[in-house]
Amino acid sequence: MRVADLVGYPAIVLAFLSHHLIAGTPWEPQITFALAAIGVIPLAHLMGESTEELATRVGPTWGGLLNATFGNAAELIIGIIALMQGLNDVVKASLTGSILGNLLLVAGGAMLVGGWNRDQQKFNPHAAEANAGLLTIAVAAMLCPAIFHFTAEHMHDRHLGAHELGVSLGTSIILLAIYALGLLFSLRTHKHLFCTGPRQGAPRGRGWGVQRSVMTLLVASVGIALVAELLVGSAAAVAKGLGWSPVFVGVILLAIVGNAAEHSTALRLAWSDDMDTALTITYQSSLQIALFVTPVLVFVSSFVERFGLGGAGHLDLVFTPLEVVSVMLTVSTVVVLLGDGRTNWFEGTLLLGLYLILGVAFFFMPAPAVP
Numbered sequence: 001m002r003v004a005d006l007v008g009y010p011a012i013v014l015a016f017l018s019h020h021l022i023a024g025t026p027w028e029p030q031i032t033f034a035l036a037a038i039g040v041i042p043l044a045h046l047m048g049e050s051t052e053e054l055a056t057r058v059g060p061t062w063g064g065l066l067n068a069t070f071g072n073a074a075e076l077i078i079g080i081i082a083l084m085q086g087l088n089d090v091v092k093a094s095l096t097g098s099i100l101g102n103l104l105l106v107a108g109g110a111m112l113v114g115g116w117n118r119d120q121q122k123f124n125p126h127a128a129e130a131n132a133g134l135l136t137i138a139v140a141a142m143l144c145p146a147i148f149h150f151t152a153e154h155m156h157d158r159h160l161g162a163h164e165l166g167v168s169l170g171t172s173i174i175l176l177a178i179y180a181l182g183l184l185f186s187l188r189t190h191k192h193l194f195c196t197g198p199r200q201g202a203p204r205g206r207g208w209g210v211q212r213s214v215m216t217l218l219v220a221s222v223g224i225a226l227v228a229e230l231l232v233g234s235a236a237a238v239a240k241g242l243g244w245s246p247v248f249v250g251v252i253l254l255a256i257v258g259n260a261a262e263h264s265t266a267l268r269l270a271w272s273d274d275m276d277t278a279l280t281i282t283y284q285s286s287l288q289i290a291l292f293v294t295p296v297l298v299f300v301s302s303f304v305e306r307f308g309l310g311g312a313g314h315l316d317l318v319f320t321p322l323e324v325v326s327v328m329l330t331v332s333t334v335v336v337l338l339g340d341g342r343t344n345w346f347e348g349t350l351l352l353g354l355y356l357i358l359g360v361a362f363f364f365m366p367a368p369a370v371p
Contacts, residue, residue, distance in 0.1 A: 008042035011035045012227055019230060029237035036231035040224060040257065044264035047220040051265050051281075053213040062187070075289065077225045078232055078254070079297045083304055088315050090236070091297060093250025096323040098289045099138070101255040103334050104355035106263045107282040111348030114270030114278065118344075123275040125341030126193040127186070131283040132335045134182050138290035139331050141171050142324050145317040161314075168316040169302070172295030179291035231257050247320065248362045259285070275343065322365060326358050 015035035269278040301315035
């Protein structure tokens with residue numbers, strides 16, 4: 001990673017310079033996009049080292065939770081900025097893509113890398129069972145508003161918008177409550193089910209200490225949020241020039257950018273045979289997106305709309321049928337493959353294969369017609 005650090009940090013500066021100095025030129029979005037993507041790599045590496053240090057001191061559950069929290073800060077900031085710009089469809093697509101990316105791309109990559117030279121890898125099945133239940137609730141939170149929308153629309157509901165607002169706000173309140181109770185369950189009342197001993201061959205850390213590790217996580221997260229914001233803007237311009245659907249941009253491109261930190265960390269931990277922390281990162285990141293970030297953005301959009309701070313209306317929980325079905329397929333596949341507390345490289349390829357299939361479908365999804 002020394003080469004990536006030497007190249008990545010200057011790329012961050014060059015990305016901001018290119019964005020401001022050569023703005024308006026035909027090649028600016030492509031250059032900015034490439035430089036910003038390179039700049040994310042060392043920041044993700046720095047976040048990974050901090051998380052490994054914390055995991056050796058506070059355990060895989062807290063370590064994975066901290067990494068997911070800092071990793072999702074970028075998605076939350078990007079979502080708020082996109083809401084202010086009126087890009088509600090892109091926001092919802094990026095939320096869907098984050099869930100798919102974490103459960104399929106990140107987890108699949110970690111399982112492939114970690115299990116390539118091993119017969120199998122083990123992780124805590126109790127944590128997997130609890131997380132599977134929370135993911136099922138996340139699926140219900142996407143499915144029910146979509147069913148309500150198409151049912152009410154078929155019945156020619158005259159107050160469809162107001163009713164969707166009520167469904168979205170009510171569902172968001174319930175999701176936040178479930179997420180809080182899930183943290184209480186895993187970190188306090190039943191934390192003994194999630195505690196595991198140190199892994200043989202797991203990284204021992206660099207002796208930074210908890211305070212330095214947390215501060216490094218905070219600085220790296222802020223850096224990733226700033227670079228990711230620049231990357232999002234350039235990615236949208238590149239996609240527009242290529243005629244891609246905004247849903248594809250949100251589900252695939254923005255999600256991959258937002259998951260860079262989690263992907264880097266999970267791969268490093270899986271390679272060191274610490275699948276507990278690696279899978280906790282993927283689970284917690286997905287759950288935070290579904291049960292925390294999404295409802296928070298719903299309330300933020302209501303605040304923005306009420307006080308006229310942005311160009312978008314209310315952010316509802318009505319996702320497209322392809323997004324809902326994709327999350328359903330993803331969660332059901334993950335629950336089946338990871339329910340036994342063991343994994344291997346072939347199961348990782350299955351998750352990656354499903355991600356590619358969904359990516360192809362989203363790529364050919366037509367862009368909405370401009371009125």
